[in-house]
Amino acid sequence: MYNADTSSQKVDLGIGAYRDSQGKPWVLPVVEKAEKILLEQRGRNHEYNPVMGDAGLLKGAARIMFGEGSKVLEENRVCSIQTVSGTGGLSVAAAFLKTVYPGVKKAYASNPTWGNHKNIMETFGMEYGQYSYWNKATKGLDYEGMIRDIHSMEDRSIVILHACAHNPTGVDPTRQQWDGIAQAIKAKGHFVIFDTAYQGFATGNLDDDAWAIRRFIEAYDMEMIVTQSFAKNMGLYGERCGVLHVVSANAQVSQTIVSSNLAKSSRSIISSAPRYCGAIASIVLNTPELFAEWKQDCLNLEMSARIHKMRKLLLHNLVKLGAKEEEWSHITSQIGMFSFTGLNEQQVDILIKKYHIYLTSNGRISVAGLNEGNVEYVAKAIYEVST
Numbered sequence: 214m215y216n217a218d219t220s221s222q223k224v225d226l227g228i229g230a231y232r233d234s235q236g237k238p239w240v241l242p243v244v245e246k247a248e249k250i251l252l253e254q255r256g257r258n259h260e261y262n263p264v265m266g267d268a269g270l271l272k273g274a275a276r277i278m279f280g281e282g283s284k285v286l287e288e289n290r291v292c293s294i295q296t297v298s299g300t301g302g303l304s305v306a307a308a309f310l311k312t313v314y315p316g317v318k319k320a321y322a323s324n325p326t327w328g329n330h331k332n333i334m335e336t337f338g339m340e341y342g343q344y345s346y347w348n349k350a351t352k353g354l355d356y357e358g359m360i361r362d363i364h365s366m367e368d369r370s371i372v373i374l375h376a377c378a379h380n381p382t383g384v385d386p387t388r389q390q391w392d393g394i395a396q397a398i399k400a401k402g403h404f405v406i407f408d409t410a411y412q413g414f415a416t417g418n419l420d421d422d423a424w425a426i427r428r429f430i431e432a433y434d435m436e437m438i439v440t441q442s443f444a445k446n447m448g449l450y451g452e453r454c455g456v457l458h459v460v461s462a463n464a465q466v467s468q469t470i471v472s473s474n475l476a477k478s479s480r481s482i483i484s485s486a487p488r489y490c491g492a493i494a495s496i497v498l499n500t501p502e503l504f505a506e507w508k509q510d511c512l513n514l515e516m517s518a519r520i521h522k523m524r525k526l527l528l529h530n531l532v533k534l535g536a537k538e539e540e541w542s543h544i545t546s547q548i549g550m551f552s553f554t555g556l557n558e559q560q561v562d563i564l565i566k567k568y569h570i571y572l573t574s575n576g577r578i579s580v581a582g583l584n585e586g587n588v589e590y591v592a593k594a595i596y597e598v599s600t
């Protein structure tokens with residue numbers, strides 16, 4: 214609908230991809246440098262990747278997820294495989310768990326969640342359920358509901374958690390709440406899949422955005438699956454770069470039964486993962502200057518900071534028009550690329566038809582679609598439809 218709209222005022226807040234201040238897709242300079250290194254130093258190579266994927270990518274990806282020198286990595290308890298971005302990671306996770314998980318083959322995700330979780334789980338033979346997450350009244354986390362639902366799932370179920378920058382709500386648990394969630398999950402013996410599509414987008418810091426994952430491992434000694442996407446944080450969307458990590462109780466299990474079953478699950482779906490993006494991400498992660506640049510320029514300065522700024526500007530403009538700050542403060546307290554505005558389907562419909570502003574019917578906006586040129590217009594439209 215956005216593409217077909219000929220209005221010069223049209224705004225796309227539906228996109229799940231980062232846009233720069235001109236509303237254009239952004240190729241990270243550090244990725245361009247890595248591409249140059251790849252072609253100049255390694256030359257063209259279109260052979261297959263090994264079944265487990267690009268070894269440099271796997272190592273670098275595990276390092277940023279679990280932390281340099283972390284106990285799980287030192288103890289060789291992480292088995293990693295390259296995937297077709299985050300979606301592919303979740304698919305392999307489901308196929309793998311369907312084969313080897315001895316507990317209940319029912320995966321629960323938050324209500325609401327990214328639209329593909331149900332699809333993927335059911336496609337790969339899992340049952341699917343939801344746990345409470347969004348509190349309509351507070352426009353924040355329904356923590357009590359979430360804990361209650363975790364307790365009422367059958368023991369040893371599978372719980373999908375968004376590691377950071379929850380999609381679509383932009384609401385993440387606090388550190389204290391994460392502890393409560395871990396304790397509830399542990400008490401019920403559930404198995405966690407941490408879906409990590411936005412590492413670096415929530416706080417601008419890779420380590421902080423992996424906090425919950427590291428906490429679950431270090432403080433609660435949990436085995437788990439972590440799916441990791443480089444679509445957003447490296448801007449490699451269409452190249453389909455991702456890694457799946459399985460954290461096991463010991464190296465023996467990790468490097469034998471987990472490794473062979475992961476390979477088997479992945480082979481049956483994709484044979485091997487895309488080579489080009491794996492090499493690019495590997496160069497970025499393993500070349501110290503490029504890695505430093507990626508962390509600094511891309512995450513701290515450019516992407517997450519621009520999104521924070523747009524959140525502030527949207528709130529500022531709404532308040533300027535007369536909106537009550539306390540009714541809209543969730544815009545700035547939510548984090549990551551998305552904001553769950555609280556607008557209902559009818560209001561969204563007016564935004565689309567009257568104002569040419571496109572967003573999903575659940576009221577989610579992609580904050581990356583805002584820029585200095587359109588934020589005032591968007592604020593005015595939101596104010597008008599909601600008063």
Ligand code: PMP
Nearest residue numbers: 229298299300327380410442444
């Ligand atoms: N999980 C969540 C929560 C997401 O928002 C997304 C992307 N929209 C993904 C997984 C997977 O994305 P991709 O396959 O492009 O890495």
